[in-house]
Amino acid sequence: MRVLDVKHILCIGAGYVGGPTMAMIANKCPDYQVTVVDINAERIAAWKSDSLPIFEPGLDKLVASTLGKNLHFSTDVNANIAKADIIFVSVNTPTKTFGRGAGKAADLQYWEKTARQILAHATSDTIVVEKSTLPVRTAAAMERILHSGKSEIHFEVLSNPEFLAEGTAVEDLTNPDRVLVGGPETPTGQKALDALVEIYAHWVPQDRILRTNVWSSELSKLAANAFLAQRVSSINSLSALCEETEADIREVSRAIGSDSRIGPKFLHASVGFGGSCFKKDILNLVYLCESYGLHDVAAYWEQVVRMNNYQQSRFVAKMIASMFNTVAGKRILVLGFAFKANTGDTRESPAIQVCRELTAERATLVVSDPKAIPNAKNDLPDLTDVTYEEDPYKAAEDCHAVAVMTEWPCYEKLDYQRIFDSMSKPAFIFDGRGRLDHQALFEIGFNVYPIGRPPLSHLD
Numbered sequence: 088m089r090v091l092d093v094k095h096i097l098c099i100g101a102g103y104v105g106g107p108t109m110a111m112i113a114n115k116c117p118d119y120q121v122t123v124v125d126i127n128a129e130r131i132a133a134w135k136s137d138s139l140p141i142f143e144p145g146l147d148k149l150v151a152s153t154l155g156k157n158l159h160f161s162t163d164v165n166a167n168i169a170k171a172d173i174i175f176v177s178v179n180t181p182t183k184t185f186g187r188g189a190g191k192a193a194d195l196q197y198w199e200k201t202a203r204q205i206l207a208h209a210t211s212d213t214i215v216v217e218k219s220t221l222p223v224r225t226a227a228a229m230e231r232i233l234h235s236g237k238s239e240i241h242f243e244v245l246s247n248p249e250f251l252a253e254g255t256a257v258e259d260l261t262n263p264d265r266v267l268v269g270g271p272e273t274p275t276g277q278k279a280l281d282a283l284v285e286i287y288a289h290w291v292p293q294d295r296i297l298r299t300n301v302w303s304s305e306l307s308k309l310a311a312n313a314f315l316a317q318r319v320s321s322i323n324s325l326s327a328l329c330e331e332t333e334a335d336i337r338e339v340s341r342a343i344g345s346d347s348r349i350g351p352k353f354l355h356a357s358v359g360f361g362g363s364c365f366k367k368d369i370l371n372l373v374y375l376c377e378s379y380g381l382h383d384v385a386a387y388w389e390q391v392v393r394m395n396n397y398q399q400s401r402f403v404a405k406m407i408a409s410m411f412n413t414v415a416g417k418r419i420l421v422l423g424f425a426f427k428a429n430t431g432d433t434r435e436s437p438a439i440q441v442c443r444e445l446t447a448e449r450a451t452l453v454v455s456d457p458k459a460i461p462n463a464k465n466d467l468p469d470l471t472d473v474t475y476e477e478d479p480y481k482a483a484e485d486c487h488a489v490a491v492m493t494e495w496p497c498y499e500k501l502d503y504q505r506i507f508d509s510m511s512k513p514a515f516i517f518d519g520r521g522r523l524d525h526q527a528l529f530e531i532g533f534n535v536y537p538i539g540r541p542p543l544s545h546l547d
Contacts, residue, residue: 094119096286097167099201100177101125101134101160103141103256103363103432104218104249108175110149111260113158115290122159122167134160142431142458145257168208173282175247176201177218188374202232205242212241214279217305218249227301243279245270246301248308253362254429266296269304309375312368313388318353319360320394326356326539327401336539337521356539358492358519359398361426361436366392399437402490402538403444406517409536409544410488415449418511420486422479423493423520424456424463431458437519438492439466445490446470455482457495480505488515494522507531513546 096112098105101123113121125131133140135154139147150158161167168174178197184190198219205215215229233242246269251259266287270280284296299307322340329336336356344351360366369392376385407414426436433439436459442452452473454463460475467473476482479498483489483506491498499522507514516528517536525535529543536542 095170095172096121096175097171097173098123098175098177098218099125099164099168099204100175100179100219101127101130101140102177102179103253104251105175105177106134106139106141107143107146107149107251107256107260108177108218108249110146110153110158111257112286113153113156114149116286117153117157119286120157120159121153122161122171124161124164124167126162126164128162131160131162142429143254143256144429149257164204165208168205169210171209171213172211173214173216173286174205175216175218176205179219190370198229199232202229206233206236206238209238209240209242213243214282215242215244216283217244217246241275243271243276244301245276245279245283246304247283248304250308250311253432254427261290263291263295266291267299267304267307268296269299269301272300309368309372312364313372313391315353316360316365316369316395317388317391319357319365320391320398322354322356323359323398323538324394326398329356329539330405330541333541335541339539356521357398357437357494358402358441358538359395359437361434361438362432363434366395366435395437396440399440400444402437402517402519403441403448405536406445406488406490406515407448409517409534409542410515413448414445414488416451417487418451418453418485419445420479420483420489421452421454422482422489422491422498423459423495424454424466425459425493425495428493428495431456431462433459433462433466436466436492438463441490441492441519442467442470442473446472453482453486455479456493457497459493480509484509485511486514487511488517490517490519491523492519494520499523503528503533504531507533 096119098109105123109121109123112119123134130140134150139150176198178201215233229244230242233244248267250263268280268283270276280298287296325339326336329339340354340356343349344354369388373385373389376388410417421438421442424436424438425431425433445452454460454473454475455477456463457477460477464475479501487510514533515536516533518525519538521537525537525543528535534544534546
């Protein structure tokens with residue numbers, strides 16, 4: 088199999104993973120031609136413009152450094168498959184909304200269509216790399232599809248899951264904790280793996296490139312996200328107990344995180360996790376366990392998602408109870424809608440559930456976010472009591488409460504005296520991210536309700 092003279096790299100899928108990853112490879116590997124294809128013409132046009140389809144700090148400069156040189160974007164999927172030596176498959180694999188496994192299993196219809204498209208248009212031996220998050224043993228199904236025709240072309244299927252955190256994707260690509268690559272334990276499989284490792288070795292130290300078999304690589308992606316989400320749900324469960332006992336979740340987190348066996352990361356209590364990966368991957372893992380009859384294991388991991396949903400509902404319940412047991416007719420500023428700072432992504436954002444529960448209680452909402460308002464409008468198209476205003480000062484006018492839903496650094500620098508003066512009184516702040524100076528807000532006149540800490544209230 089011709090695998091070591093890879094010069095043409097193709098990525099199918101120009102989303103949050105494919106675009107940034109290929110931009111970094113093009114930047115670090117000037118001897119390769121890198122092309123990203125997608126059937127969405129508007130998205131491809133945006134990648135070639137000054138207004139990229141996704142926001143990531145530093146991504147615009149990274150793309151501009153090689154665009155038109157060795158980084159290309161195209162809608163011609165078939166022609167680029169024919170030229171490619173190695174193809175990264177980075178298509179959407181959402182949770183199924185229909186049929187068997189609905190609500191948990193991964194929907195692989197786009198992935199399968201892509202596999203059949205590669206089979207139909209590849210013209211020479213090709214390495215196919217799973218970049219999308221997929222169930223364990225999906226590579227075997229990919230191989231069966233690719234070798235189902237009468238063609239003499241040979242395909243090797245590898246797994247190379249991404250571990251990017253939105254908001255820090257460029258830094259994560261530049262200096263990754265690890266790059267995980269899995270391949271078949273056959274001579275041709277190992278040669279294909281060598282070719283993939285050679286790409287990353289242009290800038291990633293060899294000791295950070297972890298080689299495994301395909302199945303370990305596929306499972307490691309699901310497991311990593313499940314473990315991280317588990318930490319968030321665990322500390323959030325303790326935040327509820329802290330509020331009842333007057334313990335301080337910050338002090339508890341510091342005490343737990345100081346244990347070298349545990350560490351401090353992902354122990355920050357909040358309104359809950361969001362994003363495209365955590366919930367989807369945990370439910371995928373749950374479905375996988377159930378399909379193998381491991382029902383107790385499935386129930387264990389499913390509780391992580393349930394705890395996340397509980398934290399969001401608990402946040403709304405705290406708002407209602409604190410505001411005299413009703414928010415009906417009250418105007419509430421939702422400060423931040425992206426699931427985390429430094430991204431416009433709102434997939435599975437805690438703000439979605441919080442907004443829906445508040446409007447169900449007949450509150451009137453004003454959503455403010457520096458990057459996510461277009462996506463927020465798409466997430467809440469059916470809610471009539473919601474308006475959108477990027478300027479947080481305008482958004483706060485006549486509001487009864489502020490609900491901080493995203494940890495944007497700019498929110499820590501706002502003039503909260505100005506915000507307080509423009510609000511209806513008594514004025515409330517519910518800090519769902521724990522990043523504000525609560526004592527300073529209290530001294531301004533706010534009634535402050537953090538997560539996992541005693542409230543600072545003028546009403547007691």
